Amino acid sequence: MLRHQFREGKSVTSRCLLALAIILFTPALHAQNMADHTYTSATIATGSRVYLQRCALCHGPDGGWVEDINLARGKFKSVVTDKDLIEIIHRGAGDGRMPAFNLTEEEMEGIVAFIRTGFDPDGEAVIIGNMQRGKQVFNGKGECSSCHRVQGIGPRSAPDLSDIAFKRTPAMLQRTLTRPASSLMPINRPIEIETAGGEVIRGRRLNEDTYTVQIIDGNERLLTFEKASLRRFEVSTTPTHTPTTLPEDDVADLLGFLLSLRGNAQ
Known part of the structure; x- marks a missing residue:
């Protein structure tokens, strides 16, 4: 199983790789082509230092x-693999606008890990698995598609996940x-x-303001109410789903699929 273990959390001040900007505009969608490996907190900390020195400008x-x-x-112009990032950093691009960077193997792995984990050197471990298997979990035993909509397919009773990769980091999705x-977000x-x-x-x-609330119910009806006209209006702090009982490998694959959902940028 192709998968990457990351650590994810808060943002770190960091410095220059127009490198990465160039690759983000490549239209091709590449398949993941890297062996299993683990990004430790030490590796990501190395990446934060490299970013400060080379990228943040x-x-x-x-x-x-x-x-x-x-x-x-993780917001790119197209889906970009670790291998893509490594190649563009190593070779440079854009007719010299982005120079090639001669990084050590440790520095290269660090900068990729730092970017992939949301700029955090010391958060919680996240394993990202296979996107295609994750799609099968999403539509199958995970039962995600019974509530969530993706690319115009599925119900509207839960939030649309078509561009969830732009809205949540890997650790947030895992949680x-x-x-x-x-x-659980308040809305x-x-x-x-x-x-x-x-x-x-x-x-x-x-949607909600001081006087009105707009909801979508279990039958996908879009309803708007004036709050003053309601007998009762209660907001629950209990999620509609319980913690997953899926095995770790299925969770990893499901994360891989969710992180591929980038709306029209896919």
Whole structure:
């Protein structure tokens, strides 16, 4: 099984590789082609130092200075593998606008690990598995597709995941699967409404302001209510799904699939 173990968490101040900006514009989608390996916290710490010295001048401390790209969030113009990143850093690109960098093997592995783990040298371990197997888990025994919509396919009763890779880091996605109560965003908390006529409606919020709330219910009805007209409006802190019971390898593969969901940039 092709997989990478990362450590993920908060952001680190970091410095130049227009290198990475160039590759982000490559239209080709490459298959993952690397052997199993583990990115330790020491490797990622090395990468943070390399980034500070070589990359941050162009990409910024947070990886987001290049338009439509955010290295820390994994936001690229196309899906890019570790091998792609290594090759572009090593060879350079853009008719000399990005020079080749002669990094040691340790430095090269470190910078890739640092980018892949969201710019954090000391977060929690995350294993990312095979995207194709993850898609099978998503549509099969994981039962994710019974609630979530992807690329126009599936129900709307849970958040659309078509571009989830731009919105969540690997660690955040893993926590959503394994410890959903700790990662539930307020807007996605289940709600229960009782109308003036006594109808009880359960669903999730799409929009809310001081006076009104818009929800989508289990039947995919889009409903808007004035809060003052409701008998009851309760927001639950309990997620709609329990921690996954999938084996670790299935969780890793599912993460691999979720991290491939980049909307129109796929």
